[in-house]
Amino acid sequence: MSFQLIDEQEAIQAMARDFAANEIAPAASKYDEEEAFPVELFQKMREYGLANLAIPEQYGGPGIDKMSHAIIVEEIAKACAGVATSIEANSLSSYPILVGASEELKQKYLTKLTREGKFASFALTEPGAGSDVSSLSTTARRVGSEYVLDGEKCFITNASYADFFVVLANLKEEGKDKNFTAFIVDRESLGVTVGEKEKKLGLRSSNTASVIFEEVVVPASNRIGAEGEGFKIFMKALMHARPMVGAQALGIAQAAYEASIDYAKERKQFGKPIANLQAIQFMLADMAMNIEAARLLVHKAVGLLQEGRPSAQHASFAKCFASDTAMSVATDAVQIFGGYGFIRDYPVEKYFRDAKIMQIYEGTNQIQRVVIAKEILSS
Structure with a gap:
């Protein structure tokens, strides 16, 4: 090791x-x-x-x-x-x-x-199906050598600029209730409409919008995998993606931590830098410790991917712990900066806003805990 x-x-x-x-x-x-x-x-x-x-x-x-x-x-x-x-x-x-x-x-x-x-977009989340993917309502029906898609996806990153969408839909077939199938849908397909850009708390340089599919014809050659394999394919995809969300969260946490160190050394109260105060030192120590632990979890999950042994449990460990750490570190960074931390002229308010979504997208951290519990109880 x-x-x-x-x-x-x-x-x-x-x-x-x-x-x-x-x-x-x-x-x-x-x-x-x-x-x-x-x-x-x-x-x-x-x-x-x-x-x-x-x-x-x-x-x-x-x-x-x-x-x-x-x-x-x-x-x-x-x-x-x-x-x-x-x-x-x-x-x-x-x-x-x-x-x-x-x-x-x-x-x-x-x-x-x-x-x-x-650019491309991963189109999974719907207005009524976020954490509960099995409830998605976007449908596909087979018509000869083609499929026809109907439904709406929301919170889709890069939607306004995407050349194509990777979409999960429920294929309507007699006798099958949950028949999730994956497709690639070209942006220029008739019936594809992209909604207005969402106004977000953070990640403001990233584009997010809804995508509506109305009687969109997709050739059978654009199906990913076999009919009914879409859910499994998308879950495997997330197993690869979640450690990288952990890496994003690490970047936010590291930036907030470094800004806090610099500010604590410069800012003086009671005649000395606030870095000399034990209350501040303990906050910085916790930041450093948790960032190091998060990085080890991310690197473990990434190492398993590299070995060809992707792990749902370790992907969730990495995503969940690193994003919780980013939120905690960014919150403490704002506290260390005091009133200045609330002002846009200083960087930590952006870290704070950006960190929150890390606990939500690509599976909320509550869902990560569901995945972890399922894995540890079934092993």
């Missing part, structure tokens, strides 16, 4: 850190304030090999190992979690294709992301 990054991973980390510090961080507050989707930045990240991180080299991706993927995500999220979320939306959309799609679909759609610089 080694806790040391190899030389190549350290080089990737240094490159990602420099890019994030020089290209993302200086404009992060501007993107946040304007709720801007920085397309040019995303294309520059693609050119640097910092996008489409899950895609193998044979489809035009960087072809990096899973640990390098997590390291890059952490560094980007440290500069701006909104940017990290939109970049990782392409990875999330790639996972069902990589897990269950035909070679033809992989060649056609993954290369749209890598070689053409397109």
